[in-house]
Structures are given as C-alpha cells and as structure tokens.
Amino acid sequence: MTRIILIACVSVSFALGHGSAQAAEKKGVDLSKLPPTSDKIGVTYATDIKPMLEKSCLRCHDGVKPKAKLRLDSLEGVLKGGEDGKVILAGDSAGSMLVHSVAHLGNADGYMPPPRNKAGIQPLTKEQIGLIRAWIDQGAK
C-alpha cells in the first residue's frame, strides 16, 4: 500500500512539475521578474500576436528552415513547438518557454530575439510580453 502511495505521489509531482512554472523555477527562471499580464480581453494570435511576431521573430522562425525547427508564422506552428518540444502551454504563461525566452529569464542562450542579432531586431517591450502572456493565459486561440 505504501509503495502504491509513493508511486502515486512521484507521478503526480512529475506531472505537475514538468513544463510548469515550478519546473521553470528549478531551471533558474526567476518568475518574479516576469512582466505583468496585460488585462486586454479576447486576445488572439491573428489580431494581436502574429503582427508582433512578424516584426520581431519571423525573420528566423519562418519558411522551410526555421531556427530550432520552430515556426511562429501560424498558430499551428506555435502550438507544435520546436526541436525542444512545446514552447507554450495554453493557460500557463508563467510556465511557457517562449515567455521565458522573450522576457530574458533563465538560460541566456535562449534569449529571443538573440541579443545583438545582425538584423538589429530589438527585444520585446514589457507591454508586448504582457500581451503574449494574456494570449497564452486565455487559452492561446
């Protein structure tokens, strides 16, 4: 009986920890530094997010050979993720890798757009990151 309970606990904590905010904190992502979520309602990929990604991300995450095999030019592409798996978790912006990348939290190799990129693309603003967070928290539609 004890063993079953133990296995159950381990599985539950794994399920909760994997890809979630707790998992992010274990990887050194300081979630207290995340820009606040925008209070805009009805945020969608088509109207709010794609235009932003077009300016800051699609130069490298579009077409037939996107960086890290991650296409951001369609909702399907974003939801599918890249070579390291899912980049957003619908409903959990704080646990989403894409949010950590654009907020420059955690591993500096993953900061997006890459700092000092040749194209001179600037980092996203706190307001833009807040809008991405709202979109993810509202279900990434």
Ligand code: HEC
């Ligand atoms: C100048 C090119 C460039 C731009 C612009 C760029 N990226 Fe990237 N991106 C890369 C490269 C290169 C990698 C792979 C990095 C690595 O493997 O260390 C990457 C990887 C990623 C990953 C990790 C995917 C995975 O599965 O490992 C995410 C998420 C990401 N980018 C999001 C974005 C977002 C969001 C933007 C816009 C705000 C953006 N990128 C803009 C070049 C770019």
